[in-house]
Each structure stands twice: as C-alpha cells, then as structure tokens.
Amino acid sequence: MSAIPNAVSRNVLNTDVEIKGNLKFSGELTFAGKLDGEIQSEGALHLSDESIVRGNLNLHSAVLRGKVSGNVSAKEKIEIKSKGELFGDIRAPKLVIEEGATFVGKCEVNPNKSSPLPLPGAAGATKLPEPMIPARK
Amino acid sequence: MSTTNNNNDSKNVLNSDVELKGTLRFTGEMTFDGKLEGDIHSEGTLNLGDNAVIKGNITANSVLVRGKVNGNVTAKEKIDIKTKTELFGDIRAARLVMEEGVIFVGQTEVNPNKVSPIAPRAGEPAKPAPLAKPGGF
Numbered sequence: 417m418s419a420i421p422n423a424v425s426r427n428v429l430n431t432d433v434e435i436k437g438n439l440k441f442s443g444e445l446t447f448a449g450k451l452d453g454e455i456q457s458e459g460a461l462h463l464s465d466e467s468i469v470r471g472n473l474n475l476h477s478a479v480l481r482g483k484v485s486g487n488v489s490a491k492e493k494i495e496i497k498s499k500g501e502l503f504g505d506i507r508a509p510k511l512v513i514e515e516g517a518t519f520v521g522k523c524e525v526n527p528n529k530s531s532p533l534p535l536p537g538a539a540g541a542t543k544l545p546e547p548m549i550p551a552r553k
Numbered sequence: 554m555s556t557t558n559n560n561n562d563s564k565n566v567l568n569s570d571v572e573l574k575g576t577l578r579f580t581g582e583m584t585f586d587g588k589l590e591g592d593i594h595s596e597g598t599l600n601l602g603d604n605a606v607i608k609g610n611i612t613a614n615s616v617l618v619r620g621k622v623n624g625n626v627t628a629k630e631k632i633d634i635k636t637k638t639e640l641f642g643d644i645r646a647a648r649l650v651m652e653e654g655v656i657f658v659g660q661t662e663v664n665p666n667k668v669s670p671i672a673p674r675a676g677e678p679a680k681p682a683p684l685a686k687p688g689g690f
Contacts, residue, residue: 425569425571426566426568427571428564429579430579430581432579433579433583434579435577437573437575438574438575439575440571440572440573441567441571441587443568443570449579
C-alpha cells in the first residue's frame with residue numbers, strides 16, 4: 417500500500433517557505449526555504465543553495481547546499497556541495513564533499529563498521545585516537 | 554543562479570507522504586496533500602489535496618479546500634470548498650464558493666462590502682444572536 421515505486425513523490429518547497437517544526441516525508445524533497453526544526457525521512461533530501469536549516473536531519477540520502485546547523489545522518493549517502501555550509505556532525509556509509517564546502521563537525525563514515533587496528537602494546541584495545549578538537553556543546 | 558531546477562520559483566508542492574508538525578509560512582503558491590498539525594500563514598494561494606489532513610488554523614490570500622480540515626480558515630480574498638471536503642471550523646473570507654457534498658460545521662463570515670444587518674429598532678443589538686456558542690460543539 418505504499419507509494420507506487422516508479423512514481424516517487426516529489427515535494428518542492430521554494431525560498432518563500434518558512435517552517436517551524438518537524439517535517440516527515442518518504443519520497444523526495446527539494447527544499448530551498450527556511451526550517452527551524454527536524455527532518456525525518458526514508459527518502460532523499462535535496463537542499464538548495466538558498467536553504468537555511470537549523471535542526472537535525474535524518475534521511476536515506478541527502479545532498480546539502482545552503483546552510484545547515486545540526487547533525488545529519490543518512491542510511492545511504494551524504495553529499496556536501498561546494499557552497500554548502502555544515503556545522504554539525506555527520507553519520508553515513510558514504511560521504512562526498514565537493515571542494516569549497518564548509519564543514520565543521522565530526523564524521524562517522526564507516527560502511528563496513530570496521531574498527532581501528534589494535535594499538536601496539538595495548539592488547540585488544542580498540543580505543544579511538546584522542547580527538548584534536550574538544551567536543552562542542 | 555538557483556540550483557533548483559524550477560523555472561517557476563514559488564510553486565511549492567508537498568505530497569501525501571509528508572507529515573509536518575509546526576508552523577508553515579510561504580508567500581507564493583502551495584499545493585499541500587499531506588498531514589499538518591499546526592498553522593499555515595501565507596500571503597499566497599493554498600491548494601489542499603484530497604488526502605490533506607490539517608489540524609490547525611489556515612490564513613492565506615486564497616484557499617482551495619479539499620481533504621479534512623479541523624480549524625479555522627481565513628482568506629483575504631476567496632475560499633473555495635470542493636466536494637468531499639470535511640471542514641470543522643469557522644470561515645472568514647471576502648468570497649466563498651462551496652460545492653455540493655461538503656461536510657462543514659462552523660460559522661461563516663463572508664461579507665466583502667462589510668454590510669451590516671438591517672438596522673434594528675433602537676435599543677436592540679445590531680448582531681443576530683449566535684446560533685451556537687463559539688467552540689461549543
């Protein structure tokens with residue numbers, strides 16, 4: 417009873433749109449407006465250059481342009497395009513960052529869930545290296 | 554310069570796969586066929602689809618109502634209620650069109666020229682007694 421597979425629902429929100437609150441969708445969304453809140457989706461999000469998002473994004477895949485303040489996690493892939501600005505953490509199996517993008521945050525891009533090699537001396541220890549930057553918040 | 558591949562820059566579309574909790578603002582035109590818990594504020598045109606379910610108040614320049622609406626609808630210009638709509642709430646607009654087959658429970662104020670009822674005899678209030686107390690269902 418879900419949407420017809422070949423006809424993915426294409427949602428479009430342009431620059432004149434402002435949303436305060438949480439947005440859910442399952443198809444595809446092209447967003448160029450302002451959002452104060454979260455997006456939860458099993459689908460694909462395309463942010464446009466003009467978009468301004470403050471909040472966490474939880475998606476299947478995301479193409480980021482515009483300005484995002486918040487954490488982005490995707491089941492499949494995250495792309496940050498050259499004019500994108502992301503302040504927040506990323507978690508996805510695949511990540512592409514174009515030259516020119518701004519990105520300040522932590523990454524967990526680990527499709528095979530591999531863990532770091534055990535450090536010499538510490539048997540079985542799989543401790544991550546100490547972060548260079550102290551955790552924000 | 555926009556990366557959005559839309560030539561019409563203010564045609565917003567949200568399909569039936571969308572769920573939104575919060576406030577939605579826009580100035581152009583929007584077709585909304587999803588679920589909304591919250592208010593819509595717009596200077597533009599809102600077209601609701603048959604699958605739309607809205608719990609909240611709508612303010613726009615003109616509104617085409619389909620689906621289910623639980624809340625008040627105010628339009629500067631025109632409200633058009635299509636058949637099979639279920640509207641529980643009050644209406645205020647300069648012009649109103651209602652098709653056959655609508656469920657509508659609420660009060661209306663459709664008075665483009667701000668006509669007041671025929672002057673009552675001195676000492677009586679100008680307004681007719683309300684049919685029901687506001688919100689008294």
